[in-house]
Amino acid sequence: MTGFRIALCSSLLVTASAVSPSCAGQSPIRIQYELKDSTLTLGEPAILVFSIRNDSDRAMSIDLGGDKTQFLAFSVTTPDGQVIRGGPPLPEGLHTLGTMTIAARGIYKQELLLNQWFEFKSPGRYFLEAKLNAPGSPLSEAPSAQGRWMRLEIKPRDINRLTKVCAELAARTEEARSVTDAQDPTLALSYVRDPVAVPYLARVLSGHALSYQLAVAGLERIGNDAAVETLLSELNDKYGDIGDLARRALARMEDRISNPHLKEAVTRALATKADS
Numbered sequence: 617m618t619g620f621r622i623a624l625c626s627s628l629l630v631t632a633s634a635v636s637p638s639c640a641g642q643s644p645i646r647i648q649y650e651l652k653d654s655t656l657t658l659g660e661p662a663i664l665v666f667s668i669r670n671d672s673d674r675a676m677s678i679d680l681g682g683d684k685t686q687f688l689a690f691s692v693t694t695p696d697g698q699v700i701r702g703g704p705p706l707p708e709g710l711h712t713l714g715t716m717t718i719a720a721r722g723i724y725k726q727e728l729l730l731n732q733w734f735e736f737k738s739p740g741r742y743f744l745e746a747k748l749n750a751p752g753s754p755l756s757e758a759p760s761a762q763g764r765w766m767r768l769e770i771k772p773r774d775i776n777r778l779t780k781v782c783a784e785l786a787a788r789t790e791e792a793r794s795v796t797d798a799q800d801p802t803l804a805l806s807y808v809r810d811p812v813a814v815p816y817l818a819r820v821l822s823g824h825a826l827s828y829q830l831a832v833a834g835l836e837r838i839g840n841d842a843a844v845e846t847l848l849s850e851l852n853d854k855y856g857d858i859g860d861l862a863r864r865a866l867a868r869m870e871d872r873i874s875n876p877h878l879k880e881a882v883t884r885a886l887a888t889k890a891d892s
Contacts, residue, residue, distance in 0.1 A: 644672035649746040649764045652727070658739055658773040659812070660781055661804040662730040664746065664766075670718040678724075679715045689747045690733050695740025702733035727800060731807035742768040778812050786816040789825045798826035806834030814838060818846040824855045832858070836865040844869065844878050851885055 645668060652663035666688070670676045681687045691701040718724050736742060744766045785805040792798035802825070805816060813834065820831040832850075835843040847869075850862040866882050873879040 659810040693743040782816040802827040802830040
C-alpha cells in the first residue's frame with residue numbers, strides 16, 4: 617500500500633487543522649478519526665478517538681445507532697496483506713442509545729476499543745480504514761466517499777509495558793464511582809488477551825469493582841490455567857451474579873481446557889451445581 621488514501625473533498629476533518637477549501641459550505645459537520653496511540657506493543661488495547669464537530673449556529677440531533685457504533689465500519693489490512701472487515705462489535709457491558717444532540721459549535725467525542733472489532737495477533741504494520749454510514753441523519757449530508765486510512769504499528773510483546781498498562785486500567789476501574797466511568801477501563805483490560813492481564817482481572821472481580829462482568833469475559837477470552845483457576849475460585853462468590861457468570865463462563869470453556877486436573881475440577885464443580 618502506498619501511503620494513506622484520504623477523501624479530501626468531504627466533510628471529514630482528516631487532520632486537526634487541514635480541510636480542503638473546496639469543501640467549504642458542503643456540510644456543517646466535520647468528522648475526525650484519530651488513533652490515541654499509533655504505536656503499541658503486542659497485547660495493548662488499541663483506541664480510536666472518533667469525534668463529530670457541529671460548525672453550524674444551531675444544535676443538531678444525530679443518530680449513530682445502537683451503542684453509538686451501529687453505523688461505524690472498519691477494515692484492517694494486516695502485516696501479511698490480508699484485509700479483514702468488521703461491523704459493529706457484539707454488545708458488552710453498559711448499552712446506550714445512539715441518538716444525541718450536539719450544541720451549536722459543539723463537539724462530540726467517543727473512544728472506540730478497536731480490539732472489539734479485530735484481534736491484532738502479531739507485530740507489524742496494520743492499516744485501518746474507518747468509515748461512517750448513517751442514512752437519514754445529518755451525517756448523510758457528507759459526501760459518500762467519507763473515510764480515512766490510518767497506520768497502526770504493533771511492536772513485539774513488552775511484558776513490563778503491558779503490566780503497567782494493565783495496572784493502570786485496573787486502578788481506573790477500582791477508582792470509578794459509576795458503572796459508566798468503570799466501563800471503558802474494564803472493557804479495555806478485558807481485551808488484553810495475554811496472561812499478564814489475569815491477576816488484574818482477578819483483582820477487579822474479587823474486589824467487586826463496577827463492571828466486574830467484563831472481567832469474567834476477559835478471563836474467558838484468555839482461557840489459560842490461571843484464568844480457569846480464578847473463575848473456579850469465584851463460583852461461591854455471592855456478590856451480585858458473579859458466581860453465575862463464572863459458572864457459565866467455565867461451562868463454555870470446559871471443552872478447551874487442556875490441563876486434565878483443571879478440567880476434572882471444572883467438570884466436578886459444574887456437576888455439583890447441576891445436582892443441587
